[in-house]
Amino acid sequence: MRPRFAFELSATDGRARTGTIRMQRGDIRTPAFMPVGTAATVKAMKPEAVRAGGADIILGNTYHLMLRPGAERIDRLGGLHQFMNWDRPILTDSGGYQVMSLSDLNKLTEEGVEFRSHIDGSKHMLTPERSMEIQRLLGSDIVMAFDECPRADRPRDEIAASMEMSMRWAKRSREAFDTGGEHASRAALFGIQQGALDEQLRRASADALIDIGFDGYAVGGLAVGEGQEAMFGVLDYAPGQLPTDRPRYLMGVGKPDDLVGAVERGIDMFDCVLPTRSGRNGQAFTWNGPLNLRNARFAEDDGPLDARCDCPTCTTYSRAYLHHLQKSGEMLGAMLTTEHNLAFYQSLMQAMRDAIGQGTFDAFANAFRGDYLRP
């Protein structure tokens, strides 16, 4: 019988780790990249192609799904997995980040966040308890605690107060999750560390979360505009503040070189809209750096997007064709570029897992940066 949640580390190399998370709906190889399926779809992709690209788990967004089509409706339709035809694990965020960044007229209190939908202006309330309920209705496999994510450039006392409230919300999330009956017996709950760029606040947040106890721990509040150097600065210590035997998830990250630098610092899980959003905009990621397919220099380039990639896009189509599709605004351009970008991200994760297993992560990371950042 498959476990509810088990994290088995198979190798470490410096601070980098590789292993497997075992859950009821399948294994997740770590370090893992989770494609983002905001509105019950990884944009421009069929789920079988997401899986074929190498994804073990995808992410769904509580904020978007609670507004459209609604958590109760998805529950009545058999849950998010059946609704969108993805039978492997799904991690859902808590809605805390997006309710503050996307909604209108939000009002933050100790109880939670009152807000108006960005879609139709309807009024909603999101609390730790409601977030847990929504994630249960969706049938989430990895549930995220409800938190608040302040801007990293706010005064320290604001960051501290926000973090402390997020820790009280984490405890309420834990208690609400644990009353979820059958769902709690097969799903996992992750806590989210806050504290912005302050090592002491990060320490206090980690200790509070550990005291509550979670299946995994996210490093939250990064990738919000602080820049890679500041982010890596936090990652130099934050993962070490969290339990070694639990997965560490860096939320909302990132660019390929962000992923490599974060794995180097002990991160196990990532999610980001970058490969999918970029695919729709004509930006492609390759082992030799990103490129903009709309650039006129690709108009007669009959070579593959990335000669080192074996995804369907790279083995079938030319850069000239992808350029034409992107310039013409054709959906197939978004479809093929997204498929490549996701395959590239998953290949990068696999290459990191292999390098960690072989004890050659430093060499891999340096070679990657040489090709990717200075092609």
Place this chain on the structure above:
Amino acid sequence: MRPRFAFELSATDGRARTGTIRMQRGDIRTPAFMPVGTAATVKAMKPEAVRAGGADIILGNTYHLMLRPGAERIDRLGGLHQFMNWDRPILTDSGGYQVMSLSDLNKLTEEGVEFRSHIDGSKHMLTPERSMEIQRLLGSDIVMAFDECPRADRPRDEIAASMEMSMRWAKRSREAFDTGGEHASRAALFGIQQGALDEQLRRASADALIDIGFDGYAVGGLAVGEGQEAMFGVLDYAPGQLPTDRPRYLMGVGKPDDLVGAVERGIDMFDCVLPTRSGRNGQAFTWNGPLNLRNARFAEDDGPLDARCDCPTCTTYSRAYLHHLQKSGEMLGAMLTTEHNLAFYQSLMQAMRDAIGQGTFDAFANAFRGDYLRP
């Protein structure tokens, strides 16, 4: 060795016919529906899915491709088949219809049409000779003669003069095509009958085309707003004016019930943007008539789009999910609905081919209309 072009009729039932067109790049089962790949892509579809849906041949648009990415560019990149990854037959239209309907400031003379691109305003000239050259550069398998298509409600003398010019253009097209060297030895050329709704003009046009001699004959100038009754009125006599032993192609048609009525009247080939365009707009075709997936009544409908359809969309997803995707403006909604619509069109063609082969076309057509028009 495969023939350049052979049309083998295997059965007739009343005026309806079924058979096979054999060409260098593959067989085309008739009656055939050709998905439209305007800009070197059947919108929102991968070519392998177009094929899996049952298409033997697709259509490409001379007007769009000459403007972007350009015929000479496609030639340098190995031709349209390689460019877009479709190795079966492609029929290209002549550009005559679209240059008049889509371009700006077009000027029509005996020589051809001078016009400005609707994309960038650049100036171009399309003549029978240039149209043949472009279709050769694209590597078209079935080349259409260059013609003019006037509105059916113009005075008879205008319709007659236009038809007569189109017949002179058909002769110039034939002569230009025949100088195409290697391409002419493996491609086919179709003439296009004009004459709007006038039986005598249609007769004169057919006779002129037969005198020139073509591999197949299109009925042009219909599906331009005259309505189904008027169209069927022309189809009651026009196919009989064309050679029995050559394919008859009704351009730009149509709705499912148009196809059934046209096959009933002796048509062998069709193309139309309806299944693809409708798919992007949330309109789905089913054996029980069309439906609008954006309608709120589908929000919690967990049944398949069409219970009689075995396409990937119908066997995998619910109407509720498709409704959600269409309401959310998600590309996957366009992808899945287009895939179904094309599969439905091809299933309809297969059902007609089967019924003709079994001598039961009348019963099939009546049953179809009963389910489709009065569900």
